[in-house]
Amino acid sequence: MNEVCFKTIDQDNPHTLATYKKNGGYQIWREILAGKWTPEKIIDELKTSGLRGRGGAGFPTGLKWSFMPRNQAGQKFVVCNSDEGEPGTCKDRDILRFNPHAVIEGMAIGGFVMGATVGYNYIRGEFKEPFYRFEAALAQAYELGLLGKNIHGSGMSFDLYSHLGAGAYICGEETALLESIEGKKGQPRFKPPFPANVGLFGKPTTINNTESFASVPSILSHGGQWFADLGVKNSGGVKLFSVTGHVQKPANFEVPMGIPFKDLLKMAGGVRSGRTLKAVIPGGSSTPVLTAEVAMNMTMDYDSIEHAGSMLGAGSVIVMDDSTCMVKALTRLAHFYYDESCGQCTPCREGTGWLYRILKRIIDGNGKAADIDLLLSVQDKIIGNTICALGDAAAMPVESFLRHFRDEFDHYIKHGKSIIEVKNSGENIK
């Protein structure tokens, strides 16, 4: 546990340069500056490691890095996506607070591999403490001469800056994030062209999640195979899981991929006392919900969770016990996407409003029998019909909640109240 991104977390002053260096920090970057690595070697190690994009998409990082036209003349950029904000997801905040130098070193390595001399870390606007931690770490790295122009006379340059958001979930979508850095509304771009060809300020750009970048230095110092062996097939390495909701001890855990869900639940202290597990959203609010029975038999890796009917996403495990009204839970999730839709694509802009309003009228006791079919019809019209994945993210939970907990929705519509809340209050049920 805590071998990579959380390596320093249990030590005194985990975020400082001294602590990072004591743990082997900046060793790889120094070796790169000394000419001991080639970009190809680094890409090979990353491919071997099995590291997949930790922001939720799970795209192989080594492959992504290989797509950059590194030898093309002109400016190129690396960008870190620290715009964390999907309900249930809170791991990048702790990486920035407790191990910011790993992000800096990972980004500098990325700059070397992809021929980019400038990087930006996009930090969500509300993350003031993480922002100041990252800024302080940047200042230390510059002071030590590890960043800047012609670093240590190597002929290599890498300048790194942080950019602060201002409150918009959509900016976690990589092309919306680029628009936002350019000082515009954060509305996603059509792909293609992909950022590797036309990215920030129209230049080739690679965007990775905070956890992905922070994993790179450890992978290179121990070797790609070491990382791969920590995890399981198709899911190399360790991963941060944010376990939240109805658990005794909610926390972020950095554990090997493939750990049984029930072990992870145990690490978080299990469900609240006197309660039983009802449902689990395994990868953040946009991933389909699973029943307790299915969740208790899955392991925390891409293949197993997909087989169970959901997605690993960003590893944001939301635990719900038997006191949870699934109609109200889904209504709250629907509100999130309704609030956060950027308004660019009609199916998402209008559809998220429809989903929320139908669910709201159900929990207000005004639902109609036809509302279930209407919900399914609306979500079906959003999926696959929008520029970015937010539309799918808004739609997917709806179908899964209805599939697994249909009786609760039917009851709410028929009786105008939650069967679960009736049970919770100890009333007799007819």
Place this chain on the structure above:
Amino acid sequence: MISEKSKQTIDKWIAKYPKGQQQSAVMEALKLSQIDNGGYLDKKCIEAVADYLDMSVISVAEVATFYENYNHKPVAKYTVRFCHNISCMLNGADNLIDYLEAKINAEKLGELVQVKKVECLGACVGAPMCQINDDYFENLNEQKINEIISGLK
């Protein structure tokens, strides 16, 4: 409006971006202008930012209205941004928000503190949580809310 001190800070942000891309500093410029104007943006702020960054007024207005962190009318000294999404909801955020609002009403603190329900603030392991101005407060309960609010007076 933008103060001279804010202009110096904006200049530091402009320096982070390639030459000619000063528009990238618009989000920070708006935040600073908002502070200079007492907590919210009016037409003059937006025009001043547009002028300073050589942008069209509509481009600045688009940014100012797209992102959630900008206010367009006067605000209380403290804004409590209370997360009400899933992990916080499961941990009793709705009841705590009701409690906080009732407390503010009962103690007539409306001019000092205002409450806004917000979507996820990315601190779900500390649910229920809120942000007051810049700071996060986690693992909240009624007693903690009492302590925090009395500290604001």
